[in-house]
Amino acid sequence: MDATTAARAPAGSPLLSVRDLAVVFRTRGGEVPAVREVSFDLARGEILGLVGESGSGKSTVLTALTRMLARNARVTAGTVRFGDADLLALREPAMRRLRGDRIGLIPQRPMTSLSPATTVGRQLRWHLDGLDGHRLKELLGGVGLDALLDRLDGYPFEFSGGQLQRLLIAVAALGKQPDLLLADEPTTTLDATVQAQVLRLLLDLRDRVGSAMVFVTHDLAVVSQVSDRVGVMYAGRLVEVAPVGDLFATPRHPYTRALMEAIPGRHARGTPLRTIPGTVTGANRLPGCPFAPRCPAVADVCRTESPAPRELGTSLVRCHRAGEDL
Numbered sequence: 001m002d003a004t005t006a007a008r009a010p011a012g013s014p015l016l017s018v019r020d021l022a023v024v025f026r027t028r029g030g031e032v033p034a035v036r037e038v039s040f041d042l043a044r045g046e047i048l049g050l051v052g053e054s055g056s057g058k059s060t061v062l063t064a065l066t067r068m069l070a071r072n073a074r075v076t077a078g079t080v081r082f083g084d085a086d087l088l089a090l091r092e093p094a095m096r097r098l099r100g101d102r103i104g105l106i107p108q109r110p111m112t113s114l115s116p117a118t119t120v121g122r123q124l125r126w127h128l129d130g131l132d133g134h135r136l137k138e139l140l141g142g143v144g145l146d147a148l149l150d151r152l153d154g155y156p157f158e159f160s161g162g163q164l165q166r167l168l169i170a171v172a173a174l175g176k177q178p179d180l181l182l183a184d185e186p187t188t189t190l191d192a193t194v195q196a197q198v199l200r201l202l203l204d205l206r207d208r209v210g211s212a213m214v215f216v217t218h219d220l221a222v223v224s225q226v227s228d229r230v231g232v233m234y235a236g237r238l239v240e241v242a243p244v245g246d247l248f249a250t251p252r253h254p255y256t257r258a259l260m261e262a263i264p265g266r267h268a269r270g271t272p273l274r275t276i277p278g279t280v281t282g283a284n285r286l287p288g289c290p291f292a293p294r295c296p297a298v299a300d301v302c303r304t305e306s307p308a309p310r311e312l313g314t315s316l317v318r319c320h321r322a323g324e325d326l
């Protein structure tokens, strides 16, 4: 078994296969690596949660997969296979067709993917050919927006961020029913009851249509509810990938452990919330393990050699010391 096996989706050939993806951003100070050596597979109908602190590269991975990176970003290494297609090599018209009907993206900031000068109703019809009144009602109802049916001649600025987010979910998930849905913090702006409704709807889409999903979130409670497997990112690298139950029960990477320790409610009432000392700043440029400066189990080798992925139980973990009695 090679070292990427645990990053593989269970059984059958994967729908999506990402290998050694690397992305850099061009900045005034030079090129900054944002994503490095990211590898994972996704089976049909599987949901992979992607977690990690702000700036760890989650959105960059999703936008690289759909080839919608910012203008100052470029993919410097890696392959992305979606079925038979090599997504990084496809010509733009073919990629656009895939984005049109087989790969859906729910972006983190809804405003950036809507035209400010066109009514919301018109934009819905652009995205969903042959959208009739009955289907429209069904879509809006699915995301709890029935009340907006009479307001679709309004412009995006007349709607709240949460309403626009739900409209985009309705289009990307329910309207297109894609084979692959990439969702970037889709429920963060929603209140608890609407969030629960949207999560149920996404799970129902997976059950009915078999859509696979990569679901980015900061919220570990959400990730535990929706994911089959979870990938943990730190400073541009996927440091651990494991089935959701195993990741929460037996986190292997010291960063994953620290994340779990920081979950409110895991400790007795009155105990101060645990935080992770230090910051991630500059970690993506380090020669060794990016977590070394903050790691309670750091050894000399961690500062000089980047750990290769290793299998431990059902996890794939990038840590020199994982598996030791730390």
Ligand SMILES: Nc1ncnc2c1ncn2[C@@H]1O[C@H](COP(=O)(O)OP(=O)(O)OP(=O)(O)O)[C@@H](O)[C@H]1O
Pocket: 025, 026, 027, 032, 034, 052, 053, 054, 055, 056, 057, 058, 059, 060, 061, 070, 072, 108
């Ligand atoms: N347009 C940009 N120009 C330069 N650097 C960028 C740009 N966008 C992102 N980055 C950098 O790339 C890295 C990864 O950012 P990314 O947005 O992918 O992280 P993230 O994990 O999705 O964060 P968040 O949870 O806050 O959305 C960060 O260091 C970020 O500063």
